[in-house]
Amino acid sequence: MADIQRFAAFTDDPKGGNPAGVVLDAGGLSDEQMLAIAAEVGYSETAFRITAEGDRHRVRYFSPLAEVPFCGHATVATAVALGPGEHVFQTNAGDVPVRVDDAGRATLTSVAAKVADLGEADLGALLSALRWNDFDLDESLPPKVAYAGAHHPILAAARRSRLAELDYDVPALKSLMESRGWTTVQLVFRAADDTFDVRNPFPVGGVYEDPATGAAAAAFGGYLREMWIAPEDATLLLRQGDDMGRPSRITVELVPGEPGVRVSGNAVPINHS
Known part of the structure; x- marks a missing residue:
């Protein structure tokens, strides 16, 4: 056993x-x-x-x-x-x-990050499944598909409340993601130059939403670097899970000359009876 x-x-x-x-x-x-x-x-x-x-x-x-x-x-x-x-x-x-320090904080370095275009048809289907429209998007963070071990489409919301109102069509989004090989959808809101609020629908895994998604965080770091939105030596904070009542804090680090992305966070045991 x-x-x-x-x-x-x-x-x-x-x-x-x-x-x-x-x-x-x-x-x-x-x-x-x-x-x-x-x-x-x-x-x-x-x-x-x-x-x-x-x-x-x-x-x-x-x-x-x-x-x-x-x-x-x-x-x-x-x-x-x-x-x-x-x-x-x-x-x-x-x-x-993966490096674990004496305080129990782990830092992983992802495989090389890549960014690809999100076609108009896929963008339209994704927006429809999320019940979003073009006006919900932050034009300064263009939609893309990012990879750092798994594929994640990235959509940026123009307002924080759009994230808080997450209510998507589960069968439609699951079907679209399965057909495209997407693992989660990375929904982001830029709260500051180095701070982002994020949510991650995960219907293909049988879960409505992830409270913290390290693979998507790495992919997003690669996206920010590739799109010249963050400097090559940036340290970024991703805040996830707050809307679910499970606050999570993910540190993303970009290192010059390193094709992967570093993602750091703590982990603690859960008592289970």
Whole structure:
């Protein structure tokens, strides 16, 4: 029987952040068993460590409905469960180095970030599923699809209340995301030059919304760099989960010459009876 640990990531409060399941002894589990465990745990993702050689760990991530190539918050949770030091996670998206300091704060470095255009037809379908329109968009942050281990369309809201009013067509958005290979939708509002409020619908994982999304945070950092919206050496704060009552704080760091994006946050155990 697998030993399932539970952590809240990107917070220092078990009642905040994004809960993640962590299974460190998953070597004998089949794909079907891992999916079943993820569904039973019920969090947006559960991480499974398949093998370990020194500081290298083969890790896979399952939502309640499907495997995902990379998950930031479950990476942070798993790294904190492993303890302080330097770790390398071998994910379906590539190698992800993770450093955990003595205070239990983890910093991952994503695979190389990429940005692609979001076609007009896809943008129209996305806006329709979200029940948004063109007037809801912040023209200074153009819609794109960003990648740093998983694909996320990025839409920027012109007003903070547009995020607070999130109410999307679940079947329509799920179908669109599945057909395009999108993991979550990164909805953002620029509160300051270095601070963004974000929300992440995740219907393809069987979850209405993620309270903290490290993979999307990395992708968004790559987007800001690629679009020359943030400097090459920026440190950014993403505030997520507030509208859900699970406040999360994600630090995104851009390092000159580094193709990946660094994402940092705390993780704390969740007591489960």
